[in-house]
Amino acid sequence: MKTPNKSRFLLAGLTASALLFASCGGGESSSIIDSGSTEAPATGDSSAPTAAPTTVATPLASLPPCDTTALDAVTETVNITFWHGMNGDLEDSLKALTDEYNSSQTKVKVSLENQGGYEQTLDKYLQSSQNSRPEMVQAPEYAVQVMGDTDSSVPVGACIESAAYDTSDFLPKALNQYFTEGVQWSMPFNVSDPVLYYNKKVFEAAGLDPNKPPTNMAELRTMSQAIVDSGAAGYGLSLDTGADSGGGWFLEQWFAKLGELFSDNDNGRAAPSTKVNFDSQVGIDLLTELQTLVNDGLAYNVGDNASGQDALLKLADPDKAAAMTIATSAALGTVLTTVQGGLIPGITTDDIGVGPMPAPGDADAPGAIVGGASLWIVNHDDPAKTAAVWDFISFLITAESQSMWAAATGYVPVRSSALEVGAIAEKYKTDPRFKVAYDQLLQVADTPASLGAILGPQREIRTLSARAIATVLQGGDVAAALTDAATQANALLSAYIAANQ
Amino acid sequence: MAVKTRRLRDIPLAFTMLGPSLLVLLTFVLYPLGKAVWLGQQTCNVQGKNCKSVGWGQYTTVVKSDQFQHALWVTVKFALITVPIGLALGVGLAVLADKQLRGMRFFRTIFSSTIATSVAVASLMWLFLLQPSVGVLANLGWLRDIFPVIKEPGLLKDPGTALWSVGISSIWANLGFTFILVTAGLQSVPKEMHESAYVDGAGGWMRFTNITLPLISPTLLFTTVVLTSRAFQAYGEMDLLTNGGPVPQDSTTTVTYLIYGSSSIIKNNDGLQAAVAVLLFLILLALSALQFRGFGKRVHYGS
Numbered sequence: 172m173k174t175p176n177k178s179r180f181l182l183a184g185l186t187a188s189a190l191l192f193a194s195c196g197g198g199e200s201s202s203i204i205d206s207g208s209t210e211a212p213a214t215g216d217s218s219a220p221t222a223a224p225t226t227v228a229t230p231l232a233s234l235p236p237c238d239t240t241a242l243d244a245v246t247e248t249v250n251i252t253f254w255h256g257m258n259g260d261l262e263d264s265l266k267a268l269t270d271e272y273n274s275s276q277t278k279v280k281v282s283l284e285n286q287g288g289y290e291q292t293l294d295k296y297l298q299s300s301q302n303s304r305p306e307m308v309q310a311p312e313y314a315v316q317v318m319g320d321t322d323s324s325v326p327v328g329a330c331i332e333s334a335a336y337d338t339s340d341f342l343p344k345a346l347n348q349y350f351t352e353g354v355q356w357s358m359p360f361n362v363s364d365p366v367l368y369y370n371k372k373v374f375e376a377a378g379l380d381p382n383k384p385p386t387n388m389a390e391l392r393t394m395s396q397a398i399v400d401s402g403a404a405g406y407g408l409s410l411d412t413g414a415d416s417g418g419g420w421f422l423e424q425w426f427a428k429l430g431e432l433f434s435d436n437d438n439g440r441a442a443p444s445t446k447v448n449f450d451s452q453v454g455i456d457l458l459t460e461l462q463t464l465v466n467d468g469l470a471y472n473v474g475d476n477a478s479g480q481d482a483l484l485k486l487a488d489p490d491k492a493a494a495m496t497i498a499t500s501a502a503l504g505t506v507l508t509t510v511q512g513g514l515i516p517g518i519t520t521d522d523i524g525v526g527p528m529p530a531p532g533d534a535d536a537p538g539a540i541v542g543g544a545s546l547w548i549v550n551h552d553d554p555a556k557t558a559a560v561w562d563f564i565s566f567l568i569t570a571e572s573q574s575m576w577a578a579a580t581g582y583v584p585v586r587s588s589a590l591e592v593g594a595i596a597e598k599y600k601t602d603p604r605f606k607v608a609y610d611q612l613l614q615v616a617d618t619p620a621s622l623g624a625i626l627g628p629q630r631e632i633r634t635l636s637a638r639a640i641a642t643v644l645q646g647g648d649v650a651a652a653l654t655d656a657a658t659q660a661n662a663l664l665s666a667y668i669a670a671n672q
Numbered sequence: 673m674a675v676k677t678r679r680l681r682d683i684p685l686a687f688t689m690l691g692p693s694l695l696v697l698l699t700f701v702l703y704p705l706g707k708a709v710w711l712g713q714q715t716c717n718v719q720g721k722n723c724k725s726v727g728w729g730q731y732t733t734v735v736k737s738d739q740f741q742h743a744l745w746v747t748v749k750f751a752l753i754t755v756p757i758g759l760a761l762g763v764g765l766a767v768l769a770d771k772q773l774r775g776m777r778f779f780r781t782i783f784s785s786t787i788a789t790s791v792a793v794a795s796l797m798w799l800f801l802l803q804p805s806v807g808v809l810a811n812l813g814w815l816r817d818i819f820p821v822i823k824e825p826g827l828l829k830d831p832g833t834a835l836w837s838v839g840i841s842s843i844w845a846n847l848g849f850t851f852i853l854v855t856a857g858l859q860s861v862p863k864e865m866h867e868s869a870y871v872d873g874a875g876g877w878m879r880f881t882n883i884t885l886p887l888i889s890p891t892l893l894f895t896t897v898v899l900t901s902r903a904f905q906a907y908g909e910m911d912l913l914t915n916g917g918p919v920p921q922d923s924t925t926t927v928t929y930l931i932y933g934s935s936s937i938i939k940n941n942d943g944l945q946a947a948v949a950v951l952l953f954l955i956l957l958a959l960s961a962l963q964f965r966g967f968g969k970r971v972h973y974g975s
Binding site: 200202204251290317321413474475476477481484487488490588602627630634635638639642663666669671 | 715716717718719720722724733734736737738739740799804805806811823825826828829855878912913914915916919920934935936937938939940941944
């Protein structure tokens, strides 16, 4: 090898040592997200006036229009692309619905493009230019604020108005989840909420009524004690700390159940939120309760849930299984298929029980907030395309489509008329386990608190609360963990408002 | 003088010849690189638009932040685990398979087979083997008696073993690549040298250290540099096996995971992501230069 250029080598060495020195050189600890908020108002000073805009309504007239009659005049087939994040059984059912739509008419042809999952779909959408975005996209429930702030969509509210579409039989909660600033941004399509999965056989062995699952944490504690004491199972409850489940989404659910605001400005529904409330006494009590369950050997923490099913799989552990877990209702179809396939020895489909998500403490607090995803019309300044997407959306939400979709997957139909037709009518009658998630959504009147929060950096905030819950379930100090997570979450909120207003 | 004018006259021709590749380099390498460096001192809205400069101090903030320092340390540990072990295993297998014996082709195929396995497939396989509740490895009685951690909390869920477990998966997945490179290197070692050393009474180990190793040293240097930069850029393993966790210890949050991971708190902040990425680029650049410089002297490129 020739002698390398001395100065180049020196430069490389200097860069490396400078970086290492800067990294290792002590100094006070700092967080990377502080830098994102350099222009935002100082955080941690609760007396400072909120910088958020106080306006509420974005008039529909100021947003891109929707003329649903534009499809009548077209002579050539309108091609639309739909980015979605459905996998496995869910994707098969979506394909079946799309094929049915494509063969039912000739004006619109829909091409499905699977982006891998919610996260990937949203990331790709945000990073694409408007021209390379599809005509239609499925975005998860935590992306309402972000999607609205991209100014890239035709609000479905405009199409509902143009078509004089009747939404009177829709679940108000499902529509309201995607309604902010006076605008119906998107159309709910796949609605889910968390439910309690439990092993009826274990309940019987422990002398408990297998048809009476716990409705709150106090009951869950008593039953878990009976299960562990009788040796019917190793643990009462299996918990996880994933951001999409036990670490983030469930925390928001529990606040909503108690009628507590998760964040200020009416859960971000009156104006963008500037701070979160999960470090309040409500949050402290809730996490202390979970921590005690784990400390007392009644609950088992499976951790980050990287596989997405770790908490459920703990029910099938051949050694020290758990009797119950909380997971999304959308998993019910897959759970039953897996058990039916005989992959889990000793458990049959009849042994799987489903109950409402237990409320915190000894509260009698049914109800849940809407999870899953909704359908967005992307604005390409082409009335025919907008009308074509609307036509496809209105097919996906007919009572018949929703009935087929819900029966195949475990998602909740978005309208009550779906319960009277087709597969789901039969399913809800023969297998009431599928109806638990639906009933949960009808229990409580819609208020900003019971609808749950809409936050700009919602996904990142779930990551932060997941970190706090993981700390707590490993024995950490509850108040300190929550305060730390809330401080960082508030910094993210300020930075978001500064960058997007 | 005459030489100089000729050189000047050559310039237009040189540019014409180099033009196409220069254009490609400028468009697809230098321009995006410059853009990333510039983006690193900005903050943008959710769409990555309306970017405002917040000053080059953003790079300093990133370098000083706990998250970056922690991620850099995890990355260095990951490289220290995967590169030496991966290299040693690759060389060992290649030397074993470098014999003219019947059936050796079969073993060569097996040893190199992981090159045809994508990171995703390899990671999912490990994930299911190691899943603590129902995974096969986690429920082998004797294995559990030796390593209780494999069942509770699980190799990928224990802060002490997560990085090693991801590392082992990564070593396994990269083994085929190392094996093929080293095998190719071994085939350029002249047989006569071994034969003459054998006649002179040199044993197997002596021939390996005095003949084989020096002669394949260029291959080893190249493999080390590539494995190191692969280790510094590893992403799929962490994403699929651990999501950068377990939290709150962030035992497997490497620099790439901090940039792009689904549970990274900067995943929607283009400015910070670019800043971290540029810093990773600088570190890798410096590291490769150090490796070529440091090992370069000992490498024998033949005469």
